[in-house]
Amino acid sequence: MRTTIAALVAVLITALAPGLAHAAEPPSNDDFDHATAVTSLPYHGELTTAGSTKAPDDPTECYYYGTDSVWLSYTAPEDAIVRATIGGQPYMAVYTGERGSLSMVPGTCTFMQTKTDTFHVKAGTTYYFALVEHYAGYGKDFTFDLITVPAEANDDRASASVTGFPATFEGDLRRASSEPDELRSACEPEAVQSVWYRYTADRARFVHLARTQNYGFTVSAFRAGDLSEVDCASARVNNGAVFAVAAGESYLIRVAAEEANAGYFKMAFGNAPAIRPSFSAPTDPSAYNDISFTPYAGDPLGMDLATGEIQFGDGTSAPITGRDTIKHRYAKDGEYNVRVTGSTKDGRSGTTERVLKVETHDVTLSGFSVPSTARAGETKRLKVSVGNNTRFDEEVTVRLEAESGDIGSLTQRVAAAGKVEFPFAYTFTADDVARGTVTFKVAGNLRYRYDLDDNPKDNELTASTKVRPAAGGSTRID
Incomplete structure (x- = not known):
């Protein structure tokens, strides 16, 4: 029996040995110094992370907990925009520099579900692609494609896309660039990868530029004539931009992002919603007490009143300053028609009136x-x-x-x-x-x-x- 068991173990070792040897052998591009060179575009590679390892000095700026990795390199012959696509499970980060002091290209750390990234390359610069597994020992075969892509057609201000009204704007700010004389927004001057649209108003109206997908970009509007900025909204402002347009006047609409935040965008261009200024007050006011009136714009976009007036209905009134509470005491009981008139900073105005019942019990x-x-x-x-x-x-x-x-x-x-x-x-x-x-x-x-x-x-x-x-x-x- 002992001889039989020993023979069986020997057979199993013999059967498994080729697999064990294969798993232990790392790919040729396992180390940064042996990165697979991409010499021309378009490039398609059949690659694997099976058997790959992690070097002690592998960069950790993108997913520090990443484990096994393989490397590719590409030296750009000219300034261009490239797109890398992964067909498989690794995530990707792109670096420049020397081993031990690599810098990640802004915006090139892909998420687990993101398998495509687009970024700008400079002539003569070498870019290193780290393809990394999340867990040790989970290496698999995958594909890697690298191609050049054109810039957005409306990348330059001079080639702004002419738009009607209403409209939907969408595109990829990773395929946008900054012009030497880039017209920057006061809201976020560091956002310089931009695309442009041109709109000529058929009549006077208030318009709204609303983000509908991906909020990491800045939107601004300029008069086409003197290039003065009429409104802007940074990536930190979710409600977009609102401004008044005059009949027959042309406007330039700019969508931009910093390199690290550039990506797909989508936004709606349409009429700005009307405001309905009003106020809040205690539910049971009396003639014995000061009543606290809190005016508000009634704006679906959440803007405050910049100016306005509240008429208390007893022949007196008070100016409105933002959200400041206004106190007023009525001399006697009664039903008072309280009127609120106000404007937001973008110029939209409105007036509402409602009855306030003052009833004293004493x-x-x-x-x-x-x-x-x-x-x-x-x-x-x-x-x-x-x-x-x-x-x-x-x-x-x-x-x-x-x-x-x-x-x-x-x-x-x-x-x-x-x-x-x-x-x-x-x-x-x-x-x-x-x-x-x-x-x-x-x-x-x-x-x-x-x-x-x-x-x-x-x-x-x-x-x-x-x-x-x-x-x-x-x-x-x-």
């Missing part, structure tokens, strides 16, 4: 009558006077308490501008004698209003009664 505890003295065991009457200062009938609850705790409450209707007495009774105790004086407190509130009284400072009263022992006896204190 009752006053105007009197609290208690006996000046009392004896233990006596029951005395206490009386609270409640007046209604407003034009609304109110359900009022008055609660009575003392040092001993809550005594009770009473609810009654108080007519508008009326006055009602709330009667209570209290039986004095030996504990009250021990204290010497009972201090009563009454508090009034509106029964059916969650925010209670609009003027709560006149809703509480206190009064005191001196308490003596019961007549004909004594009060014992343990």
Whole structure:
């Protein structure tokens, strides 16, 4: 049996040995110093990362956790735009420089799902392509293609694409370049890989340049005549650019990105949405309080009002400054037509009006009558006077308490501008004698209003009664 097992192991080793030897042998371009030279374009290569390794000085700027890699190199004979395409699982990064001090070409670190990249090459510069596996031992065959591609047709300002209205713009800013006299945007002057569009307005309107895919680019608009910039939106502003156009005037629209952010773009060119200025205010304003008005533009694009006015409907008004809160107090109750007029910085304007209902609810505890003295065991009457200062009938609850705790409450209707007495009774105790004086407190509130009284400072009263022992006896204190 032992001989049989040994023979079987020997057979297995013999069968597996060729595979093991093949897996251990790295490809010829495994190391940077032996990169496969691409001598002419177009290039197509059948390559593999099987058996590849990672050198200690392999660059880690793109996916530092990458493992096995192979290399290719290409020396550009002239300035051009090239496109590299991977057919397989490696990711790619492109470098220039010398071993140990390589610099990655901006924007050439591909994502796991991205298998194509486009970038500019300079005559005489050697570019090194690192094809890297994410996990050790997962090497496989793949294809690599490198070709030259033309620049976008509207790469230069002089060759701006003429557009109608509305329109959709799309293209690849990796296939765009910077002109020697590049007209830069104030929003992002470092974004210089640009394409251009030309638009002549058939009538006056407000237009909107809206990003619809890939937000990593800047958009700006210039007057074609004097090249003055009318509006711009950097890559950090998601809502795009809005500007007014005049009938018969031509405009240049520029789409641009930095080299590291250049890529596919898509945007819509159409009418800018109208604004509907309005305001927010407390839901239950009263004539006792300053009302905080917060104006807003009502702009679907999220812009603030740059200028404007709010008319309160009582003959007074106030200017609007951005999102600043405006305070106003009405002299009396009523329904006021509040009008907001305003403009955004791009010139869009609008006016809206809505009714603000000012309704004051206020009752006053105007009197609290208690006996000046009392004896233990006596029951005395206490009386609270409640007046209604407003034009609304109110359900009022008055609660009575003392040092001993809550005594009770009473609810009654108080007519508008009326006055009602709330009667209570209290039986004095030996504990009250021990204290010497009972201090009563009454508090009034509106029964059916969650925010209670609009003027709560006149809703509480206190009064005191001196308490003596019961007549004909004594009060014992343990």
